[in-house]
Amino acid sequence: MTTLGVFLAVVRRDLLVALRRKSEVLTSLFFFVIVVSLFPLGIGPEMDLLRKIAPGVLWVAALLATMLSLNRLFANDHADGTLEQMALAPVPLGLLVAGKIFAHWLVAGLPLVLIAPVLGVQFDLGSRPLGVLMLSLLLGTPLLSLIGAIGAALTLGVRGGGVLVSLLTLPLFIPALIFGAGAVEADISGMGAAGHLSLLGGLLALAAFFAPWATTGALRIALE
Amino acid sequence: MIWNSPGEFFAMGGYGLYVWGSFGVCLLALIIEPLLLAKRRTEVLRSLRRELSIKEETR
Amino acid sequence: MSTITWKYASPQHFYPLAGKMIPWFLALTLVFGAVGLWLGLFVAPTDAQQGQGYRIIFVHVAASWMSMFLYVVMAFWAGVGLGFNTRLSSMMASAIAPTGAMFAFLSLWTGALWGKPMWGTWWVWDARLTSELILFFLYLGFIALQAAIDDTRRADKAGAIIALVGVVNVPIIYFSVMWWNTLHQGASVSLTKGSSMAHTMLLGMLLMALCFWMYSIVMTLLRVRAIMLERERHTEWVARLQEVQS
Numbered sequence: 001m002t003t004l005g006v007f008l009a010v011v012r013r014d015l016l017v018a019l020r021r022k023s024e025v026l027t028s029l030f031f032f033v034i035v036v037s038l039f040p041l042g043i044g045p046e047m048d049l050l051r052k053i054a055p056g057v058l059w060v061a062a063l064l065a066t067m068l069s070l071n072r073l074f075a076n077d078h079a080d081g082t083l084e085q086m087a088l089a090p091v092p093l094g095l096l097v098a099g100k101i102f103a104h105w106l107v108a109g110l111p112l113v114l115i116a117p118v119l120g121v122q123f124d125l126g127s128r129p130l131g132v133l134m135l136s137l138l139l140g141t142p143l144l145s146l147i148g149a150i151g152a153a154l155t156l157g158v159r160g161g162g163v164l165v166s167l168l169t170l171p172l173f174i175p176a177l178i179f180g181a182g183a184v185e186a187d188i189s190g191m192g193a194a195g196h197l198s199l200l201g202g203l204l205a206l207a208a209f210f211a212p213w214a215t216t217g218a219l220r221i222a223l224e
Numbered sequence: 225m226i227w228n229s230p231g232e233f234f235a236m237g238g239y240g241l242y243v244w245g246s247f248g249v250c251l252l253a254l255i256i257e258p259l260l261l262a263k264r265r266t267e268v269l270r271s272l273r274r275e276l277s278i279k280e281e282t283r
Numbered sequence: 284m285s286t287i288t289w290k291y292a293s294p295q296h297f298y299p300l301a302g303k304m305i306p307w308f309l310a311l312t313l314v315f316g317a318v319g320l321w322l323g324l325f326v327a328p329t330d331a332q333q334g335q336g337y338r339i340i341f342v343h344v345a346a347s348w349m350s351m352f353l354y355v356v357m358a359f360w361a362g363v364g365l366g367f368n369t370r371l372s373s374m375m376a377s378a379i380a381p382t383g384a385m386f387a388f389l390s391l392w393t394g395a396l397w398g399k400p401m402w403g404t405w406w407v408w409d410a411r412l413t414s415e416l417i418l419f420f421l422y423l424g425f426i427a428l429q430a431a432i433d434d435t436r437r438a439d440k441a442g443a444i445i446a447l448v449g450v451v452n453v454p455i456i457y458f459s460v461m462w463w464n465t466l467h468q469g470a471s472v473s474l475t476k477g478s479s480m481a482h483t484m485l486l487g488m489l490l491m492a493l494c495f496w497m498y499s500i501v502m503t504l505l506r507v508r509a510i511m512l513e514r515e516r517h518t519e520w521v522a523r524l525q526e527v528q529s
Contacts, residue, residue: 150448154444158431160427164428164431167423168427171417171456172452174417175455175456175458175459178459178460178462182462199459210451217444222441226327236338237335238334238335242336242339243335243336246342246393246396247339249393250393253388254498261502265508268509269512272512272516272521273527275516
């Protein structure tokens with residue numbers, strides 16, 4: 001089977017598994033929506049203030065929703081022995097990991113990108129900033145999945161997993177947060193989002209290269 | 225010497241709380257850490273001695 | 284030469300060597316500390332803008348430098364332990380972490396106490412302080428991960444990965460926080476541009492940094508000895524140690 005063929009096979013398999021466990025998928029999406037709605041409730045309905053905090057709030061909520069969904073990445077396959085099979089397969093583990101991360105993003109990250117504009121409207125964001133928001137999340141959510149995968153692999157089967165993953169990965173998410181939310185703010189203030197978005201894209205390229213490698217290393221350590 | 229009196233030294237031009245709060249906590253940390261380490265060492269040695277004496281008895 | 288280096292790579296031989304090194308580094312700590320404090324508290328002149336309050340830099344800057352330096356050294360030893368599968372290297376990394384975290388905390392604490400009289404609030408989202416906060420989180424993550432994994436070799440290797448990922452990310456994080464701070468015209472906790480760095484100020488900072496460095500070496504050596512005793516408890520050489528026999 002070709003490299004691409006293997007990659008797509010893994011993606012297809014993970015998508016099928018996710019489709020059968022729809023509740024898990026929808027939970028993180030609902031979490032995103034609910035967390036975003038909490039902020040106006042906690043801060044007050046003043047539109048001026050909400051418009052200002054909107055990029056940050058939406059991005060932080062996306063971070064947290066991604067955090068929540070990370071345990072699904074490897075834990076289920078580890079529990080039923082599939083992960084060990086993958087490690088023993090004659091195919092490079094890195095390729096399989098990349099496929100799993102991509103599938104994870106399709107299921108956990110892409111829905112956030114699609115629903116963000118709806119939530120952005122609740123904060124009275126204009127149409128151009130909403131576009132920038134979508135673009136920033138489109139670049140950012142795969143980045144979050146890639147970085148998060150490292151944390152998920154390191155904490156495989158470790159007690160206190162969920163909180164530990166947060167402690168490990170949230171600090172690493174910060175540059176994405178700064179450039180992602182910053183892009184929207186830059187657009188609103190008239191400075192233009194190009195700089196932020198290119199930096200975000202650069203980080204994505206870097207992570208796409210290194211993260212699967214680090215994740216594979218972490219998985220092998222966990223499976224020893 | 226830049227201080228005219230001990231009082232001046234401790235007051236630090238009005239910033240006494242902040243300056244001594246900083247130096248003080250640093251000193252405290254640099255004392256507490258070795259103390260905690262000493263405690264860790266005595267605990268390890270105690271448990272090692274216990275294990276060793278059990279081994280001797282059961283030989 | 285190679286026999287000497289490889290010999291001390293084993294815990295059995297490094298343990299007594301470390302024990303012998305400790306008093307020397309302790310002496311250096313005290314000497315550098317004494318001279319540094321004397322310069323910082325008795326010789327360095329008052330700052331034109333910040334009065335006597337600026338003297339906090341003598342501990343703040345040293346603590347910051349140490350927290351960053353120790354993280355890199357920790358990541359180095361963790362990486363060596365991962366790559367060469369040497370137990371002692373991984374033990375060194377684990378030994379450094381708590382001291383590094385402590386200096387990160389001290390950097391934050393002294394930074395807050397410096398910021399309060401200058402800016403009026405107990406916390407200032409200054410680029411360097413914010414980066415230091417994130418570094419503190421990275422230290423905590425490393426320590427927590429190793430504490431959560433029971434199998435020591437897995438803990439060593441997992442810690443190595445997070446430390447290496449962290450060390451690569453630190454420049455990225457620092458750059459992004461700088462970007463974030465300058466765009467938002469944030470406050471800055473430092474000597475203002477108007478201040479000139481008198482020679483004594485610079486020398487004082489350097490000596491305090493050296494003091495903290497020597498201290499870190501002492502702590503790391505003490506801690507790695509404790510780790511060795513804990514991990515190698517079932518070996519002959521530990522059983523034969525004087526302190527265990529008595």
